[in-house]
Amino acid sequence: MSLNGGRKIFKILDHGIIMDDEDNSKQSLVYYIEWDDKSKSWEYLNESLDSDHKIEEYVMNIQQVIKRQCSTTSSEEITIPIQYRGSYLKTKKKIINSEKKEVDLITEWLIDQYHKKANSYLRCHADRDEIILSMINYLMESNNSQPILVVVLVSQIERYKKLLATNFPHVKVLTYYGVKDVRVPLFNNSKKRDLVNPSKFHYTFEICLTTMELLMRDSNRMLEVPWRWCLFYGFCYGKRMDTVSKITNCPILLTESGMLDLNISITFDILHALNSELFSNYENFKEEFIEFPDKAEQLLKPYMWDESNRQVYY
16 A cells, blocks of 8 residues: 555554544544554555555454543543544644553654654653663664764763663674774774775764764764764753754754753754754844743754653654
């Protein structure tokens, strides 16, 4: 079955109800689809379009166990016919999931962002290490030889070195750290000229672990790598975001170790890193921000998982 830009449905994972009206009077059935490129999304679908009979297959698999109740945001429970009950309930404002762990939901969102080649900002109370490891595990399982860049605080470099070694013992990790006479030869020895196309290089490591300070200091060397996905963990502000904004060939994820106060300068730094074309001038941004001081989260919504009410913005 060909839908959504030529992708094919691999499997239907779940179904739910979209409340189309403010008073929830109109209900539409939607399906949570895993596509053949491993991305996932909610879609309208019906049997007449389903030439591969994925709906029938899905219903047969769950009809014996489909006793789950949808959560609602109002005090009155909405009665939904049993054949339409799924674990998701989507309204105009939010998606509520009553069964999945928040870590799983965030990881699914990051995977969707990755396939859309979209940059992301993660601001939540969930276990970030678990989310990051889940995302890296997904990327390691996919058939792609491009390396991943993991940038952490200096204070976290040894902990993440152990974390990656423990969880991915068979993955080649280059720890780009230490004095120049040590780290540069390590990097250069991992860089191999492509035999088919001598003008190109490939890299023998699958993950590169480094710090923001070294990424900035050796940016010419580091930014030439065709990264597949980049994680920046522990900082989302300051001049260092100029370096982050130069990574334009792959999706990036920004997150911090705590919950930053989204003031004018920090909000601009985050947006500049996520979309430097749209947010390039701080003075212009400051003028508009002062006039609309409550605009920070609204501007970040297209890039952000918001854990309040467990909702996804997209």
